[in-house]
Amino acid sequence: MKTHTRVLIFISCVLMLTAYFLPLWHILLDAPQYPEGLEMKIWLNGLSGSIQQINGLNHYIGMKFISVDDFKEFRILPYVFGALTLIGFAAAIARSRRLLWAWFIGLCLFAIVGFGDFYVWEYNYGHNLNPHAAIKVEGMNYQPPLFGYKQLLNFTAGSLPDTGGILVGVGGLLAAAALFYKPQQSSNKIK
Amino acid sequence: MKFLSYKLLVPALAILAGSTISGCKPGKAGSSVDADAAQKVYVAPGKYDEVYAFLSGGFSGQVAAYGIPSGRLLKVIPVFSQNPENGYGYSEETKPMLNTSHGFVPWDDSHHPELSKTNGEDDGRWLFINGNNTPRIARINLATFKTVEILELPNIGGNHASPFCTENTEYVVGNTRFSEPLDNSNGDVPINSYKKNFKGAVSFVKVDKDKGAMNLAFQLIVPPFNYDLAHAGKGPSHDWIFFTCYNTEQANTLLEVNASQRDKDFIMAVNWKKAEELIAAGKGTKITGKYAHNVYNENTHTATSVMETGTQTLDVTKFPGLVYYLPCPKSPHGVDVTPDGEYMAASGKLAAVIPVFSFKKMLAAIDKKQYDGMIDGVLPVLKYEDVLHGEVKKPGLGPLHTEFDGKGYAYTTMFVSSEVVKWKIDNLEIIDRIPSYYSPGHLSVVGGDSKKPFGKYLLSLNKITKDRYLPTGPELAQACQLIDITGNKMKLLLDFPTIGEPHYAQMIPAEKILKNQVKFFKLEENKNAYATKSEKDTKVVRNGNRVDVYMTAIRSHLAPDNIEGIKIGDEVYVHVTNLEQDWDVPHGFAIKGANNAELLIMPGETCTLKWTPGLVGIVPFYCTDFCSALHQEMQGYFRVSPAGSNVPVKFSIGENPVTQ
Numbered sequence: 001m002k003t004h005t006r007v008l009i010f011i012s013c014v015l016m017l018t019a020y021f022l023p024l025w026h027i028l029l030d031a032p033q034y035p036e037g038l039e040m041k042i043w044l045n046g047l048s049g050s051i052q053q054i055n056g057l058n059h060y061i062g063m064k065f066i067s068v069d070d071f072k073e074f075r076i077l078p079y080v081f082g083a084l085t086l087i088g089f090a091a092a093i094a095r096s097r098r099l100l101w102a103w104f105i106g107l108c109l110f111a112i113v114g115f116g117d118f119y120v121w122e123y124n125y126g127h128n129l130n131p132h133a134a135i136k137v138e139g140m141n142y143q144p145p146l147f148g149y150k151q152l153l154n155f156t157a158g159s160l161p162d163t164g165g166i167l168v169g170v171g172g173l174l175a176a177a178a179l180f181y182k183p184q185q186s187s188n189k190i191k
Numbered sequence: 192m193k194f195l196s197y198k199l200l201v202p203a204l205a206i207l208a209g210s211t212i213s214g215c216k217p218g219k220a221g222s223s224v225d226a227d228a229a230q231k232v233y234v235a236p237g238k239y240d241e242v243y244a245f246l247s248g249g250f251s252g253q254v255a256a257y258g259i260p261s262g263r264l265l266k267v268i269p270v271f272s273q274n275p276e277n278g279y280g281y282s283e284e285t286k287p288m289l290n291t292s293h294g295f296v297p298w299d300d301s302h303h304p305e306l307s308k309t310n311g312e313d314d315g316r317w318l319f320i321n322g323n324n325t326p327r328i329a330r331i332n333l334a335t336f337k338t339v340e341i342l343e344l345p346n347i348g349g350n351h352a353s354p355f356c357t358e359n360t361e362y363v364v365g366n367t368r369f370s371e372p373l374d375n376s377n378g379d380v381p382i383n384s385y386k387k388n389f390k391g392a393v394s395f396v397k398v399d400k401d402k403g404a405m406n407l408a409f410q411l412i413v414p415p416f417n418y419d420l421a422h423a424g425k426g427p428s429h430d431w432i433f434f435t436c437y438n439t440e441q442a443n444t445l446l447e448v449n450a451s452q453r454d455k456d457f458i459m460a461v462n463w464k465k466a467e468e469l470i471a472a473g474k475g476t477k478i479t480g481k482y483a484h485n486v487y488n489e490n491t492h493t494a495t496s497v498m499e500t501g502t503q504t505l506d507v508t509k510f511p512g513l514v515y516y517l518p519c520p521k522s523p524h525g526v527d528v529t530p531d532g533e534y535m536a537a538s539g540k541l542a543a544v545i546p547v548f549s550f551k552k553m554l555a556a557i558d559k560k561q562y563d564g565m566i567d568g569v570l571p572v573l574k575y576e577d578v579l580h581g582e583v584k585k586p587g588l589g590p591l592h593t594e595f596d597g598k599g600y601a602y603t604t605m606f607v608s609s610e611v612v613k614w615k616i617d618n619l620e621i622i623d624r625i626p627s628y629y630s631p632g633h634l635s636v637v638g639g640d641s642k643k644p645f646g647k648y649l650l651s652l653n654k655i656t657k658d659r660y661l662p663t664g665p666e667l668a669q670a671c672q673l674i675d676i677t678g679n680k681m682k683l684l685l686d687f688p689t690i691g692e693p694h695y696a697q698m699i700p701a702e703k704i705l706k707n708q709v710k711f712f713k714l715e716e717n718k719n720a721y722a723t724k725s726e727k728d729t730k731v732v733r734n735g736n737r738v739d740v741y742m743t744a745i746r747s748h749l750a751p752d753n754i755e756g757i758k759i760g761d762e763v764y765v766h767v768t769n770l771e772q773d774w775d776v777p778h779g780f781a782i783k784g785a786n787n788a789e790l791l792i793m794p795g796e797t798c799t800l801k802w803t804p805g806l807v808g809i810v811p812f813y814c815t816d817f818c819s820a821l822h823q824e825m826q827g828y829f830r831v832s833p834a835g836s837n838v839p840v841k842f843s844i845g846e847n848p849v850t851q
Contacts, residue, residue: 031609032608032609032610032626032627032628032629032630033609033629033630033655033657035629035657035658036657036658132448132449132451132452133448133451134447134448134451134541135451135541136541137543138543153588153607153608154588154607154608154609
């Protein structure tokens with residue numbers, strides 16, 4: 001394993017570790033009467049932001065209350081992600097291309113399962129509404145977008161990566177680069 | 192960039208493939224301030240505004256008068272709440288105004304101002320306003336901007352659907368937000384016996400054509416729904432008045448859920464003419480129920496409160512043809528009749544459309560007698576399709592209230608989507624929409640609920656203010672926006688803060704009010720029992736522990752200004768008559784340590800402050816309204832002696848002159 005690969009892996013792993021200190025994702029809600037916007041941040045191990053206000057609004061449409069305790073994911077995610085990152089470090093230290101592949105596939109699976117899980121949660125929150133809700137709009141569901149923006153009644157809902165998510169994303173790209181990038185001549189430039 | 196091999200795209204695509212409907216962030220609706228806004232709202236110094244706007248004070252209990260288009264606050268008219276600034280509700284003359292069957296209630300929740308109407312047009316004579324809390328209707332004389340009458344309503348919980356008036360102000364109405372057992376029944380019942388024991392009562396308050404004097408003519412006993420708003424018909428629909436009903440589920444708990452279950456609630460159409468005939472024919476049943484009737488006499492400048500004991504009622508279930516129900520989606524707020532009296536636009540606050548009903552179709556449906564069921568077995572519900580003119584589709588979210596410009600257009604507030612929507616009455620097409628900051632409740636067009644709207648301006652009355660003005664801590668002023676409706680597109684002109692909460696406003700061209708303005712009260716017409724019309728008549732009279740001080744005020748002295756012989760334990764009534772006979776020369780009157788308020792006495796008026804001295808010593812009194820160059824000299828002293836003291840009553844002015 002070349003040095004530049006090890007450096008890429010190392011940087012990638014360090015970026016991944018920011019997930020423990022920075023929010024990964026955020027959901028934004030914008031409405032005329034909320035000019036300042038409402039925001040919910042998703043962390044590796046929990047949620048933060050205007051959850052109380054969002055729950056307060058959602059009760060009109062009969063959406064289930066968002067509560068951190070409902071998400072088992074937040075209890076296991078820090079460990080799964082930590083294990084993955086350890087594999088990355090191990091690949092760099094052991095100079096093992098096999099471990100590097102394992103790490104990369106692990107990351108891809110993590111992303112796919114993670115987004116899949118996120119989608120399912122969003123679907124459930126958006127569709128499983130209390131039939132006794134005050135506001136019922138025929139044919140309307142309130143599933144937030146997985147990525148990007150969507151209009152939900154008077155709210156514009158946005159779903160975008162937050163700082164931690166962006167850094168982890170860059171880390172992922174670097175992991176891919178470590179695997180696939182082959183310098184033509186030497187690694188001097190990167191070094 | 193070579194290292195970005197195609198394989199890298201796999202995880203990236205996996206992410207994007209999972210995306211549902213997504214896209215770029217939609218642009219925010221830009222500010223729609225008219226480029227000429229400054230010019231259109233600028234009223235040069237010394238010039239008058241074109242329009243008066245009367246905004247309810249909501250939890251302040253008062254009414255505020257503003258000039259439009261400048262948005263300048265002209266006066267807060269005290270109505271249901273005491274006002275220490277001018278002594279309203281504190282002075283002996285005005286205390287009876289706030290009397291109720293519950294005793295003295297010096298506050299309320301004022302919601303809907305309503306201008307008196309002649310031939311369906313605002314006539315500028317009186318302004319009615321409801322007290323939502325302790326059910327009351329007040330009448331303000333727009334010649335003096337004073338509250339001159341307050342009538343309590345028995346048998347109801349909160350007088351919300353009020354005080355809308357019929358085409359010639361034959362009646363102003365009240366209807367209850369909270370149904371409850373009638374006053375003559377035993378009200379000590381389980382709350383969950385709601386359906387059995389609770390009732391609604393629609394009050395019809397007769398208004399004297401010339402004097403404006405109100406009296407409770409009769410009440411209709413109706414099913415125990417929550418009644419929200421009303422509007423009377425005009426022209427062809429003259430004989431009818433329409434009320435919105437919600438909580439037709441008849442829930443008595445957690446109404447935010449339980450009263451939002453049915454897809455359709457009702458508009459209750461009442462044939463008031465028929466009710467009037469039945470009452471005249473002696474078909475009414477008198478039921479007992481106490482309610483206060485408070486009248487301010489403009490000659491004596493004194494209010495009296497009379498406790499009435501009963502009212503005529505008609506149980507609508509016993510008189511077919513009195514009420515019909517129009518199904519209306521969902522928890523309707525406003526029901527607003529077009530200027531021609533042909534259509535009723537209803538705003539279901541949880542509905543996705545604005546249904547517009549046709550009065551003609553309603554009459555036809557009544558004739559056909561094909562009903563969509565009955566309420567309480569006997570009250571016909573008409574079929575939605577039979578009475579519908581059409582629906583305004585996709586108007587926005589949370590339609591609340593509609594007014595008209597007289598040019599064929601209607602304007603509806605959207606609470607949830609925070610906007611005002613303009614639509615055409617004949618084809619129900621949406622013409623324009625403009626954002627509102629934020630979450631408007633009612634709106635007001637000049638003359639917008641009358642037969643001949645003046646149009647030109649629209650006020651959007653908002654519930655949420657947030658970032659519109661310099662912040663003032665957690666408690667912010669409420670907001671309203673002035674919108675130009677002269678063109679096809681609405682244009683925002685001005686944004687200004689209000690007192691209390693402006694639930695609703697009425698606007699009227701200023702000329703209709705200006706012509707009746709009283710500049711001062713004529714002293715010779717002052718019939719107050721304690722009036723002192725000349726300085727030589729001033730006196731202090733002791734009667735047991737009651738001391739009456741007959742005082743005058745004129746620039747720049749109060750007479751008498753040295754008063755001795757007041758003792759601890761006395762009740763001192765200071766009757767101050769303002770002898771001035773010119774425009775804008777009020778005098779104030781204030782006593783150190785007075786436990787109630789000060790007075791503001793208009794020229795020619797007499798006001799009385801009751802003062803119970805608490806401490807022995809010298810107590811200054813003075814004028815609080817900067818009246819003249821020597822205002823600061825307008826003062827005097829009481830000498831307060833201990834109880835049982837033998838200091839004689841003595842009063843003077845100008846004795847003991849200063850010698851050089």
